[in-house]
Amino acid sequence: MGRSGILAGAERIEPAHGEPESATVAQAAVASARGAEVVLRRPDGTIVPLPPALTRLVAASLRELSAGHAVTVLPSETMLTPAEVGELLGLSRPFVSRLLDAGEIPSERLLRSRHRRVRLSDVLAFHARRESRRQGRRAVAGAAAEAGIPY
Numbered sequence: 001m002g003r004s005g006i007l008a009g010a011e012r013i014e015p016a017h018g019e020p021e022s023a024t025v026a027q028a029a030v031a032s033a034r035g036a037e038v039v040l041r042r043p044d045g046t047i048v049p050l051p052p053a054l055t056r057l058v059a060a061s062l063r064e065l066s067a068g069h070a071v072t073v074l075p076s077e078t079m080l081t082p083a084e085v086g087e088l089l090g091l092s093r094p095f096v097s098r099l100l101d102a103g104e105i106p107s108e109r110l111l112r113s114r115h116r117r118v119r120l121s122d123v124l125a126f127h128a129r130r131e132s133r134r135q136g137r138r139a140v141a142g143a144a145a146e147a148g149i150p151y
Helices: 021-032 052-066 081-090 092-102 121-147
Strands: 011-013 039-041 045-047 071-073 116-119
Touching: 011 045, 021 052, 052 071, 081 092, 081 116, 116 121
Parallel strands: none
Antiparallel strands: 011 071, 039 045
16 A cells, blocks of 8 residues: 655645735734734634744744745654655655665664655754755855965
8 A cells, every 4th residue: 555645745835816915914913023922813703822832833934925935834743755855855765765874864664664764853953954064164165265265
């Protein structure tokens, strides 16, 4: 029995025409309301306060939507296949397999199987480390260029 792609079933929100502008207004309201309570008003008038974690999620989503970007929502504990990790990071599945073999990204083998699964939070941590190293290399190259040192 085949496994349906986790990324294919993820909740993806595309900004519709005019929504980036209203998302910008909402983002400014949330950003200026530091310490204020963000609430949901139900059709019957009942007000439900959003927990701080959900407020941060809404603020992050508003930033992306106001820039015209789509937002995809997945739990960080989602288990991905190496192919899905490659799709998410823009890498080939064989390269991802080498990263898993080297322990660069933690993975778990399925019982009595050659197949592996990778936790989304581990993929995101790997991506953050990779981006940090990339920024460090850019900073070194920029400093070397400013000093006239060949790099």
